[in-house]
Amino acid sequence: MVTKRIGIVGFGHLGKYLTNAVLDRPDLELAFVWNRTSSLIEEVIESRYICHDLEECGQFNPDLIVEVAHPAISEKYGQHFLQVADYLVGSPTALASQHVEDALRKAATSHGLYIPAGAFWGGEDISKMADRGTLKALKVTMKKHPSCFKLEGTLKAKNENIQGSEAVVLYDGPVRDLCPLAPNNVNTMAAAAMAAHNLGFNGVKGCLISDPKLTDWHVVEVDVTGPEVAGKDFNVKTVRNNPAAPGAVTGTATYASFLSSMVRAGGKGPGVHLC
Numbered sequence: 001m002v003t004k005r006i007g008i009v010g011f012g013h014l015g016k017y018l019t020n021a022v023l024d025r026p027d028l029e030l031a032f033v034w035n036r037t038s039s040l041i042e043e044v045i046e047s048r049y050i051c052h053d054l055e056e057c058g059q060f061n062p063d064l065i066v067e068v069a070h071p072a073i074s075e076k077y078g079q080h081f082l083q084v085a086d087y088l089v090g091s092p093t094a095l096a097s098q099h100v101e102d103a104l105r106k107a108a109t110s111h112g113l114y115i116p117a118g119a120f121w122g123g124e125d126i127s128k129m130a131d132r133g134t135l136k137a138l139k140v141t142m143k144k145h146p147s148c149f150k151l152e153g154t155l156k157a158k159n160e161n162i163q164g165s166e167a168v169v170l171y172d173g174p175v176r177d178l179c180p181l182a183p184n185n186v187n188t189m190a191a192a193a194m195a196a197h198n199l200g201f202n203g204v205k206g207c208l209i210s211d212p213k214l215t216d217w218h219v220v221e222v223d224v225t226g227p228e229v230a231g232k233d234f235n236v237k238t239v240r241n242n243p244a245a246p247g248a249v250t251g252t253a254t255y256a257s258f259l260s261s262m263v264r265a266g267g268k269g270p271g272v273h274l275c
Contacts, residue, residue, distance in 0.1 A: 010069030096179030176201035
């Protein structure tokens with residue numbers, strides 16, 4: 001069996017989950033683990049796996065590098081990663097920066113840039129419609145308990161001021177403007193913008209709803225509008241209910257979904273791929 005060597009950038013909850021999964025699977029092999037604070041992993045990861053400098057990650061001979069740390073990683077190291085191996089962007093909100101998206105697309109000439117679907121349902125079908133130019137509109141609505149959001153700026157203040165049990169719309173507009181304000185919460189929307197490449201981050205709409213009544217779930221609605229047929233627009237709407245406790249930024253089912261994306265990523269050649 002040919003194993004795929006995985007380098008993991010970030011050792012938070014998801015990074016730990018993926019590292020353990022790699023160590024447990026016969027088809028995967030751990031190449032390296034990097035964490036911003038290396039002392040936090042030195043007691044739980046063998047020293048031969050610890051990467052202290054991401055500029056030197058090529059020395060570990062990874063086949064796939066997986067980022068699950070912070071959007072800033074792609075801006076600083078994404079081009080370098082793509083010179084070394086295939087690259088799975090776990091924080092695709094980084095690509096809301098046109099500069100970062102353009103740079104990584106340009107760098108993906110010998111290796112592939114992979115975007116995990118996460119909670120984005122129907123991504124491959126939407127991508128096919130974008131390829132044909134028949135995708136007319138796409139909106140992603142995310143509903144969570146107020147404690148499940150990690151927000152910046154005006155959205156943070158608006159969320160913190162919610163009182164009572166009524167749901168509050170925090171944002172409704174282009175995904176590009178939302179990503180910097182909710183970089184940890186709207187990776188699903190960023191994945192949607194990459195899949196719907198004929199619309200992009202400006203054309204794909206995102207709606208963020210803070211709902212005090214959602215104590216057990218994260219809800220993601222995807223509303224797709226396609227070509228007109230006999231005077232009527234083609235439309236598909238999906239609703240995904242992901243179990244999640246209050247305070248959880250990532251829903252329970254998202255961990256398994258990301259692992260599946262990691263297993264699928266790699267080997268498709270240059271360019272951008274949804275997985």
